[in-house]
Structures are given as C-alpha cells and as structure tokens.
Amino acid sequence: MKELGRLITAMVTPFDEKGEVDYEQAKKLALALLDSGSDGVVVVGTTGESPTMLRPEEYRLFREIKKAVGGRGSVIAGTGSNSTAEALEATKEAEKIGVDACLLVVPYYNKPTQEGLYQHFKKVAESTSLPCILYNVPSRTVTNMTAETVIRLSQIDNIIGVKEASGNFEQIAKIINDTRDDFIVWSGNDSDTFPMMALGAYGIISVVSHLVGKQIKQMINSFLAGKIEEAAAMHRRLLPLFNALFIVSNPIPIKYAVNYVGFRVGKPRLPLCEPDEKTAAIIRDMLKNYTIDLPVK
DSSP, X not given: OOOOOSEEEEOOOOBOTTSOBOHHHHHHHHHHHHHTTOSEEEESSTTTTGGGOOHHHHHHHHHHHHHHHTTSSEEEEEOOOSSXXXXXXXXXXXXXXXXXXXXXXXOOSSOOOHHHHHHHHHHHHHTOSSOEEEEEOHHHHSOOOOHHHHHHXXXXXXXXXXXXXXXXXXXXXXXXXXXXXXXXXXXXSGGGHHHHHHHTOOEEEESTHHHHHHHHHHHHHHHHTTOHHHHHHHHHHHHHHXXXXXXXXXXXXXXXXXXXXXXXXXXXXTTSOOOOHHHHHHHHHHHTTSOOOSOOO
C-alpha cells in the first residue's frame, strides 16, 4: 500500500462565479497544498462540500486531481454515503479512476445500529481493493461509531485506518490500543492532533493545513523527534486559529480565509453561505497573527 501520509488536507472544492466546480483551480490548490506541507489530499470530504456535490462532478474531480498530483502525494476520494449501494458504486468508480484510497463516512441521518455500521463498511470494503479509511464524525452524522465497531472492522484487511473526529479520548485510546499494529488512526479535528498523537495516533486529516500546513507538519515532526515541549508549544500557538476556523460550520470559515489570503476558491454552495461580517471580522483578525504557508496562485 502507498504511504498516505501523516498530514493530509481535507481539501475545499473551488467553485467559479456561477457556482460550478473550477477544476483548474482545484488542481492548482492540490499542488499548492503539497508545496506547503501536506502529504496528500482528501477530495470531496466534508470540507469539499460532499453533501452538495453531484457524483459526475466528484468523479471528474478525482480524475483531474489524481492526474495533476501524479506520484507527488496521495489522493483520497470521499466516497461515503448514507446509502450502502451508493457508497459501493462511488468507491468502485474511484478505484477505476486510480485514486490511492477512499474515505468512508459513517452513514448520516438514517441512524444505523452498530451492527448496521459494521455490515455497511464490510460490504463496501469487500467490493474494492482500495485501502478504506473509516470516518467517525458524530457531530455531523448523529451516530457515533463505537470503539468496539472500529476494532471489529479493523480485522478486514483493506480497512486500514480511521479518521476519528468524536473528540472522545477514551474511545480513541481504546481504538489505538486494541486494533492491529498497522491500523492507522488520524485525528479528525485540528485541535485534537497533539493530544491524540500523545495517545499514539498517526497524524491528522486537517482543515487548517490549507493555511499553516508547514507549521502543522513541523509540530508533528517535533513530536516524532521526541521534542514534546516544542511540539506542545506549537500546538498551543495554533489553537486560536484552529478554533476561529470552526466558529461556524466547516467549510464556511476556511473557504472565506483561503479567499481572503488571495487563493480564489469561490463561495460555498447553498445551503451553506458566506460568513456574516461579524464572523468574517473574527477570521480576518485571527489571520493577522499567523504566517500563511499556502503559496497563492
């Protein structure tokens, strides 16, 4: 399996003035993220506005970004759904396109049981040879995937890891402790990266790495080198930025911020909209305190 990386950016989807996907700008953004610390990108995750993307748009985005990135970094396709049949179809299509892995979110809205979650992910994983990453984000899906369910699923060969955004450190510790040694746990929240790595997590699938990717990478590398106090200080310094960029629903703040620093990614799609002036001012004021790593193109 290709090394997917410790710092992966959940990439925004750029739109043009008409609200259509701007594929050229998406390719530029993917390459800019790799130039500023990211080891790879998630395409059409939550940050990529998966709920309002059409499948043909997603498939073209997978194809174009994979072609642009080539072997420079990993491309992980968001192929999850609350419909097992739809997730299965999207994952098969992503495999044909040639992405490096897929990200499968816990089914949302229909509130499956833990057994339903197990059967859902098992069926999708068995339909593909792609490495599959589970994505637990109960703040959005309502349903929390328990440690016991993740541990069961980790026994399936091509389920290689989980993006854990529950914020439940007891649950996260149990997953890290009781899964196989090569099962990868990424933080799903920027603010949890340092404490999760202290528990044994591998890295982060990040939002804020759009702006400070090199600094997050440096924090991870300092931690891995045993410079714990240095890593902790870097994490503390970045925390106010992490918090500001989740002041309203992601990806509203990060899209605003990326546009503000000069990299055009357009507005979010309805029902998401741009931040109000009070929120925008908080984001602008916070950005003044940080060096921006993203090369503007």
